[in-house]
Amino acid sequence: MHKQNPVSGLVDKAPRTKAPECCEPAMRSEVPGERSVLLRPGVTIPDWSVVEDASARMTLSAIFELTGVGRRKWSRLGEAEDRVWRSVIELFAEFGRAPLSAEIAEATRLPHDVVADALTKLGARDVVVLDDAGRIVGAYPFTEWPSGHRVRLRGTTLTAMCAIDALGVGAMFSTDTDIESSCRYCGTAIRVNTRAAGTVLANTEPTTAIVWAGLHYAGGCSATSLCTVLAFFCSEEHLAAWRAGASAGRSGHCLSMNEALQVGKAIFMPILRATAEGHGTALA
Numbered sequence: 001m002h003k004q005n006p007v008s009g010l011v012d013k014a015p016r017t018k019a020p021e022c023c024e025p026a027m028r029s030e031v032p033g034e035r036s037v038l039l040r041p042g043v044t045i046p047d048w049s050v051v052e053d054a055s056a057r058m059t060l061s062a063i064f065e066l067t068g069v070g071r072r073k074w075s076r077l078g079e080a081e082d083r084v085w086r087s088v089i090e091l092f093a094e095f096g097r098a099p100l101s102a103e104i105a106e107a108t109r110l111p112h113d114v115v116a117d118a119l120t121k122l123g124a125r126d127v128v129v130l131d132d133a134g135r136i137v138g139a140y141p142f143t144e145w146p147s148g149h150r151v152r153l154r155g156t157t158l159t160a161m162c163a164i165d166a167l168g169v170g171a172m173f174s175t176d177t178d179i180e181s182s183c184r185y186c187g188t189a190i191r192v193n194t195r196a197a198g199t200v201l202a203n204t205e206p207t208t209a210i211v212w213a214g215l216h217y218a219g220g221c222s223a224t225s226l227c228t229v230l231a232f233f234c235s236e237e238h239l240a241a242w243r244a245g246a247s248a249g250r251s252g253h254c255l256s257m258n259e260a261l262q263v264g265k266a267i268f269m270p271i272l273r274a275t276a277e278g279h280g281t282a283l284a
């Protein structure tokens with residue numbers, strides 16, 4: 001039976017595929033409430049319309065609950081904050097590194113003090129990660145530290161914060177991507193290619209590769225907690241072996257590559273969207 005969601009206005013659909021067997025039974029019993037935040041006029045985040053499968057839906061809800069992202073991260077963005085945020089991500093992708101404050105000021109045509117103020121606020125929201133000197137070192141989905149998740153985007157190789165972020169990059173930029181990572185347990189190379197402007201899986205090697213969405217959040221920073229347990233594994237067996245010895249992130253959701261792609265798309269596609277026009281969404 002289809003159910004109208006009071007928040008998103010979308011219709012909850014029955015799952016199309018069975019979740020992998022390794023998911024925690026308790027986590028699979030029900031679908032938590034789906035919430036979204038108005039990011040800017042006509043654009044809500046996450047975009048539930050791209051989440052087709054039950055496991056992806058539950059994972060996204062769990063991440064939302066865990067990090068309080070709706071309240072703290074995305075709500076009531078100031079206009080300058082929003083412009084600076086988008087510019088940081090676009091310049092990160094263009095340069096293959098975090099942009100400098102002066103480069104953001106030039107790109108946005110905002111005064112330096114306005115850019116500096118916006119970066120401080122974006123850092124407090126944990127959408128941009130700053131070092132002690134106030135320099136940008138990460139902006140989800142990208143980071144400057146070696147996470148082990150590399151994404152080839154428009155000829156530039158970038159590092160993604162985590163497996164979900166790596167999968168979300170293509171759809172965020174409407175571009176096909178090549179992702180290179182490794183099994184968190186054994187180090188076996190894992191390669192994922194996207195097509196259809198980054199929205200569809202083209203190829204996954206090995207074909208048994210999965211994503212673990214571990215639930216661990218600390219210190220108000222996803223990059224140093226949640227992202228460390230959103231990882232690729234070469235097989236369900238190696239995920240189970242890793243979980244047996246893991247100190248954090250042992251609870252969570254096991255996702256097929258396609259389910260993980262849905263979670264990445266739902267989070268990252270809205271971020272660079274100027275308006276909802278032309279995107280077929282009725283969430284405005």
Ligand SMILES: [Zn+2]
Nearest residue numbers: 183186234238
């Ligand atoms: Zn492995």
